[in-house]
Amino acid sequence: MAFITLTGISKSFAGVRALQNVDMVINKGEIRCLAGENGGGKSTLIKVISGFYTPDEGQIEINGKLYKKLTPQQAIKEGIQIIYQDFSVFPNLTVAENIALNHERLLGKWLVNWKSIRENAQRALDMIGVQMDLDALVGSLSVADKQLVAICRALLQDAKLLVMDEPTTALTRKEVDALFAVTRDLQAKGISILFVSHKLEEVFEIAEELTILRNGAKVIEGPMKEFDRAKFIYHMTGRTIEPTQFESPVTSGEPLMKVENIGITDLFDDISFELYAGEVMAITGLLGSGRSELARALFGLDKLTSGRIFIEGKQITLGNVKDAIESGIAYVPEDRLTEGLFLPHSIDNNVISATIDGVLNKQRMLSAKKTKTLSSSWIEELKIVTPSGNMPAQTLSGGNQQRVVLAKWLSSHPKILILNGPTVGVDIGSKTDIHSYTRELAKKGMGVIIISDDIPEVLENCNRVLLMKKGQIIEKMSCEGLTEEALSRKLTDVVEEVAR
């Protein structure tokens, strides 16, 4: 029996069609997986289900009741609970408060009954068979426990459909198993689960039904057993993936960048590697492995407490970002919205922002002509879709925004380009473009470092991969002959060892 039926859902944002005519049914007590690449429309669909976005077209039927315009309040009332990637928990409150405060709030009483908060929180924990200190601050919990808190909160609000958005991103293998056990347990209680993921192995393990979105449209759906690996990947990416592997360049002579035993107390330690011109090297690891901290340090954002860095044989000190830029390092940050772009400013200003000196005239004044020339050439080169460079960067789609960030750094003519999660939240077209462009840059002699936990991305585009855990590099591998399964296992197994 259907719990929720979506019919012909379409939704557009400035210049981008996020969802096109999507149909989906979730039955009671079913575990359905919603799969698709980053930018495929998964998040938008979740937000439609939760009532956060009103679709431009289409309708939603929940429990036989038709909603033309579903509000978040109605969705919650119908028992739809979303567990977002960041869990939306309050780190400054206790476990009990996080689980039961909203439930208590909705009762609409004058005063808060603290006793019932504790009781309800305990009841929710019992439902999933988990022991936890009710008075512990949620900020001090592990990622997995935070997630369980979020699940308990949802259960207490009488969840009938639990949507989990990329729930395994930061979990160890053991924690994933525990989560799956809880998930199956909830299913047995008649709760529907929508499991949103792009991770192949997990989808096969947990889901019964599968819906795949690509570029905002549903491409296929059906029982999980009708799918195999190849079919899944084909429908998700729209390509038969022949891992066109990045060819290992000939590396000889002096390395472009040489890093010797660098570390920052408590973040990462004893990192050494060499990067040669023409290489695309990956640094991978789970969230919290120190991969982003390492990237920040290589760009002068945080100061090293030990070790040395050489660029073309010369030792450099990275006191700030300016030092890094002057040493020929560029960094495309993880979060382009807060770290990469000046959203309200024009594309032109964003492109020149790291190289203002290059657009000054003889009197050291900003030259409009030089700005335009530089920016236009990048808009053309990187195929940024916009009517004009005068448009604010916030009018662009994710993929185009990422191209602006890339343009900003490439105009500084770096020797070394560090890309942190370069294609997160980027549509497939842009993703492919960014990948092929990166390879081209390497071919021209740039040294590229990609920091990513997107395994296909790493294997396809890099010739080497460094695996990080707990702030250390534990393995250096060549990508040649390395399979997705092998790398994926290494990535999760690694954490397993630490957990024991």
Add this chain to the structure above:
Amino acid sequence: MQKDKLLGRDGKLAMMTDGKLNGLLADSNLVRLALIMVGAFTLMAVLNPQLYLTVRNFQSMAFQFPEIGLMSIAVMIAMLMGGINLSVLGIANLSTIIAAYVMIATEPHIGGWGATFLGIATALAIGVVCGALNGALIAWVGIPAILATLGTMEIFTGIAVYITGGSAVFGLPAQFAYIGSGRIGPVPMPLIVFAGIVALCIIVLQRKKFGLEVYLMGTNQKAATFTGILTERVIIKAHIMSGVLAAMGGIIMSSRAVSAKADYGSSYTIMAILVAVLGGTNPFGGFGKVMGVVMSIMTIQFLASGFNILRVDAYFRTFIWGALLVAMLLINYYGNKISEKKQIKATRAASSDASA
């Protein structure tokens, strides 16, 4: 300054890249302000043409608005970074009081002109120090600008009251009075000083690297750090600039009074904020034009002089200033919404072209 350097390629007053900072948004803002300014002037001129449209009235207006105009630009600079400077008046009074003591002490030895010169240099130096203190508190200590400058406002005013005992410092050189009360031909000195400083500010904020860094940082300080902009240095420099402009405003103010006092211009702090916001400065940072603030202060002066001539009640005037501020915020809010919609439309058209 060559003409073609001040003028952009399309002949508009040179804002070069920043003239295109926010494309549609920025330009429509200036047009809007110009219309409001002309409207205010016309209204007042029509209501009482015999007294309003006289050389005397124009001169009197030109003597009055530069001091607060400079303080408004000082506030605007802080607002461009998403902050504010509440201490402008404190800086103005403290710097001129110390300058006054320096002038009084040195006039017998180096003469009136020498003392005046030294006094101005002293006031500007105090402006630098005060601005640097504001900047350091905000950039290094990380105190929000509104609290940091609220604190320093009290400090600066407190020092000023303490060293003067609250009374005015008289006996300034006659030459010093020339800055505030003199004329070159029919043109009052304050207006000339103001025009020169405005031109300088336009160059520094809208044509130099430093200015672009201020505008960029104002919308996203984190991204600015990631871009290699030395944000702390930019904040401190900008507040020094703000402090110097405040001191300059103080010099004109004290020169017009031929004295210095801790509580001169007591309504100026609020007024300067009002003028900056009316001038289209975005209080969240990143956007605002010197010319916008100039038109805004002139609008206010046109109205204020008109009210004087019409003998409008002082309390009612306060109400009008407040209503004007709120109205302008609303106009900007809806104006920006409309331009945003236009931009989205244009982007949509472009992306459908690209996919076609």
